[in-house]
Amino acid sequence: MEAAMGLMRRIPPKHSEAALSALLSLLPHHSSDLLSQVDQPLQVLCDVDSGKEFILCEYNRDADSYRSPWSNKYHPALDDGPHPSAELRKLEIEANDVFTIYRDQYYEGGISSVYMWEDENEGFIACFLIKKDGSKTAHGRRGYLQEGSWDAIHVIEVGPEEEVNARYCLTSSVMLSLTTNDESEGTFNLSGSIRRQMNMELSVAEGHLCNMGRMIEEMESKLRNSLDQVYFGKTKEMVCTLRPPAEIVQTKFPDSRIP
Amino acid sequence: MSDEDETASQLTDNQKIEIAKWFLLNSPAGEIQYVAKDIRALLKNERLYLAAVSEAFPLYNKSHLICLEFPDRSGEVMVTSFSEIDKNEYLDPRTAQVAIIDHVKQVIEDARPAKDEELSSSYVEEYRSALDVEIIKYVSEAYPKGVCSVYCTSGKDVEEPGMDFELVVVICAARHSPQNFCNGSWRSVWNMEFKDELQMVEVRGKFEVGAHYFEEGNVQLDAKHECKDSTVFQSADDSAVSLTTIIRHHEAEYLNSLQKSYSKLPDTTFKDLRRKLPVTRTLFPWHNTQQFSLTKDIQKSLGLEGSK
Numbered sequence: 001m002e003a004a005m006g007l008m009r010r011i012p013p014k015h016s017e018a019a020l021s022a023l024l025s026l027l028p029h030h031s032s033d034l035l036s037q038v039d040q041p042l043q044v045l046c047d048v049d050s051g052k053e054f055i056l057c058e059y060n061r062d063a064d065s066y067r068s069p070w071s072n073k074y075h076p077a078l079d080d081g082p083h084p085s086a087e088l089r090k091l092e093i094e095a096n097d098v099f100t101i102y103r104d105q106y107y108e109g110g111i112s113s114v115y116m117w118e119d120e121n122e123g124f125i126a127c128f129l130i131k132k133d134g135s136k137t138a139h140g141r142r143g144y145l146q147e148g149s150w151d152a153i154h155v156i157e158v159g160p161e162e163e164v165n166a167r168y169c170l171t172s173s174v175m176l177s178l179t180t181n182d183e184s185e186g187t188f189n190l191s192g193s194i195r196r197q198m199n200m201e202l203s204v205a206e207g208h209l210c211n212m213g214r215m216i217e218e219m220e221s222k223l224r225n226s227l228d229q230v231y232f233g234k235t236k237e238m239v240c241t242l243r244p245p246a247e248i249v250q251t252k253f254p255d256s257r258i259p
Numbered sequence: 260m261s262d263e264d265e266t267a268s269q270l271t272d273n274q275k276i277e278i279a280k281w282f283l284l285n286s287p288a289g290e291i292q293y294v295a296k297d298i299r300a301l302l303k304n305e306r307l308y309l310a311a312v313s314e315a316f317p318l319y320n321k322s323h324l325i326c327l328e329f330p331d332r333s334g335e336v337m338v339t340s341f342s343e344i345d346k347n348e349y350l351d352p353r354t355a356q357v358a359i360i361d362h363v364k365q366v367i368e369d370a371r372p373a374k375d376e377e378l379s380s381s382y383v384e385e386y387r388s389a390l391d392v393e394i395i396k397y398v399s400e401a402y403p404k405g406v407c408s409v410y411c412t413s414g415k416d417v418e419e420p421g422m423d424f425e426l427v428v429v430i431c432a433a434r435h436s437p438q439n440f441c442n443g444s445w446r447s448v449w450n451m452e453f454k455d456e457l458q459m460v461e462v463r464g465k466f467e468v469g470a471h472y473f474e475e476g477n478v479q480l481d482a483k484h485e486c487k488d489s490t491v492f493q494s495a496d497d498s499a500v501s502l503t504t505i506i507r508h509h510e511a512e513y514l515n516s517l518q519k520s521y522s523k524l525p526d527t528t529f530k531d532l533r534r535k536l537p538v539t540r541t542l543f544p545w546h547n548t549q550q551f552s553l554t555k556d557i558q559k560s561l562g563l564e565g566s567k
Contacts, residue, residue, distance in 0.1 A: 002300075003296075003297035003298075003300035003301050004297070004301060006293070006297045007282055007294060007297045007298070007301075008477070009473050009477045010286055010287060010290050010293065010294055010471070010473070010477070011282065011285055011477075012285060012287070012479050012481065013477055013478070013479060014481075015285060018281075019282070022278045022281065022282070023301075025270055025274075025278070026270065026275065026278060026301055026302075027301065098545075101543075102543050105534075105537035105538070105539075105543060106533055106534050106536075106537060106543075107532075107533055107534070108534065132532060132533065134531040134532040136531075140531035140532075141530075141531060142527070142530065142531050143531075144523075144527060144528045144531050145528060145531050145532075148528075148531055148532050149532075150532040150533055176532060178528060178529070178531075178532060180520060180528060184516070185484065185516040185519075185520065186466065186482065186483050186484025186485065186513070186516075187481075187482060187483045187484070188480075188482045188517070188520045189480070189481045189482065190478070190479070190480050190481075190524075191478070191479055191481075192476060192477055192478030192479065193476065193477050193478075194475065194476035194477075194478075195475075195476070206545075206546055209545070210545040210546055213543065213545040214542075214545050217542060217543055217545070220533070221535070224529070224533055224535065225535075227478070228524060228525050228529055229525075231472055231476060231478040232478065232480075232521065232524060234441055234470075234472040234478070235443070235470035235471075235472055235478060235479070235480040236470075236480075236517075236518070236521045237441075238434065238441055238442075238443035238470040238472070238480075239443065239445070239468055239470055239480070239514070239517055240514075240518075241403070241434055241443070242402065242403075242404075242432045242433075242434055242443055242444070242445040242468075243401060243402050243405075243432060243445055243510070243514055244401075244403070245511075245514060245515070245518065246401065246511050246514075
C-alpha cells in the first residue's frame with residue numbers, strides 16, 4: 001500500500017484516474033483501502049425524478065447504485081439501500097439547498113451534493129461535494145481555460161452534542177487541473193491534488209449546518225490560496241531556477257528571482 | 260481458491276508489465292528511480308520488474324534527455340534519440356566518443372572513440388562545432404545548470420556545399436531537490452535545416468517544461484510550446500552566431516510567457532474555477548440559515564429574490 005500511495009504522489013495528477021485503475025488491477029485485495037485513500041475526479045449521474053444531476057462517491061453508494069440527494073432514491077433502484085433517518089434527511093435536504101447557493105456564489109456554475117448518514121457513535125457524518133468544469137466550453141465564465149476542473153470532497157465527522165458544543169472533524173480533498181492553450185504561448189497545464197484536515201469544537205447555537213458551512217468555506221479558501229501561492233508558486237520558482245529571467249525581460253526586478 | 264486469486268491472475272504477465280511501464284514512463288523528471296522502487300515492491304516479481312524497466316528506462320531517458328558523465332571525466336554524453344548509435348550506445352560529438360550505458364542504472368559503463376562513419380564529414384563538422392561553441396556560451400550564461408549538445412541528424416556525409424544537411428541543438432536543465440519535495444526540468448530541442456538551394460536555415464524549436472512539487476500534496480506543471488524561425492545560410496561561424504541569437508530570443512520569450520501565465524493565475528485563470536470571494540465580496544451568510552426558511556433568507560440577503 002505504501003508503494004501504491006508513493007506512486008500516486010508522483011504520477012501527474014491529470015493521470016490519476018488511469019493510475020488508480022492500474023493500481024486496482026494490480027492490487028485487487030487492497031481495493032477498499034485504495035478507493036478510500038486515493039482521491040478521484042468525481043462522476044455524476046442524473047436524477048430521473050428531478051432532472052438534476054448529483055455527484056457519485058463512496059458515501060452515497062450501495063453495491064452499484066447511488067442515492068440521489070434530491071429524490072433520496074437509488075439509481076439504479078435498490079430494494080434495501082441504506083437511507084438517513086427522517087431527521088437527518090431533513091438536515092440533508094437543507095444542506096443541499098444551502099450548499100447549492102454557496103456553490104453558485106463561489107463557483108458560478110458546477111454541481112454540488114451533500115450526503116449524510118448516522119455513524120455508530122450517535123453522531124453523524126456529512127459529505128459535501130463540488131464538481132466544477134471551468135473550461136470555456138462548460139462553465140468557465142471568462143473563457144480562459146481550454147480545460148479546467150475542480151473537484152472538492154469535504155467529509156465532516158460530527159461528534160455527538162455535549163451540552164453546548166459539538167466536535168467537528170473535517171477532511172478535505174481538492175483535485176484540480178487547468179490548461180490554457182494559445183498559438184503564441186503553447187500549452188500550459190497545472191494540475192494537483194491536496195488533502196487537509198481541520199478539527200473544531202463549536203457551539204451548536206446556530207445549528208450544525210452553519211458550523212459545517214463555515215468550516216468548509218474557510219478550508220476551501222485556504223486550499224485555493226495554498227494551491228495558488230504555495231503549490232503553483234513552487235513550480236514557478238522551479239522554472240525560474242532552471243532558467244532565470246534575463247535582463248531583457250523589462251518588467252521583472254531582481255527580487256522576483258528566488259535565490 | 261477465492262475470488263481475489265481469480266482476479267489477480269486475470270491480469271496477464273504482459274498486462275502487468277505494461278502497467279509497470281506506464282508508471283515508469285510517466286514519472287516526473289528525476290523521479291524514475293523512486294517510481295521503480297515502488298513498482299518493484301508492487302510487482303513482487305523480479306522477472307516482470309526487469310522486463311518492465313528494461314523497456315521503459317531507455318524511452319524515459321531519451322525523452323528526458325538525461326546527461327551522464329564519462330568515467331574519466333572527459334565530458335558528458337546526452338542520451339537522446341539523435342545521439343543514439345545503438346540501443347545502449349550514445350555519441351558525444353564534442354569529445355568524439357561513444358558511451359556504452361546502462362539505461363536502468365543510468366550510468367556510463369564504458370567508452371570508446373567514435374568511428375569515422377559515426378561522425379560528420381569535416382564540412383558539416385565545421386558547422387556543427389561552430390554552433391556547439393556558441394551554444395555552450397549561451398547555455399552557460401542562461402542556465403545555472405544546463406547541458407547541451409549539437410548533433411547532425413541528416414546529411415552527415417555531405418562533403419561540400421551543394422546539398423542540404425540538418426543539425427539539432429539539444430538543451431536540458433534539470434533540478435532535483437527531493438529533500439525539498441521539488442523537481443523540475445527544462446528541455447528544448449532545436450532543429451536546423453540547412454537548405455542549400457534556398458540558402459536558408461529553417462529553424463524549428465520545441466519546448467517542454469515540467470515541475471513537480473509534492474510536499475503534502477502533488478502538484479505538477481506541464482508546459483509545451485513550438486516555434487519557428489529562419490535565417491540566411493552563412494559561413495559556419497556566422498551561422499552559429501545568428502542561430503544562437505534566434506534560440507536565445509525565443510527561449511527568453513517563452514520564459515516570459517510562462518511567467519505571464521503564472522501571473523494571470525490568481526485573479527484571472529483560477530477565477531474560472533473558483534472565485535476567491537463571492538461577487539458580494541463578503542463571506543457566505545451561513546448564519547442566515549434558519550430551519551426551513553433558510554433558502555429564502557439567503558436569497559434575500561444576497562439580492563437573489565426571484566431567481567432560482
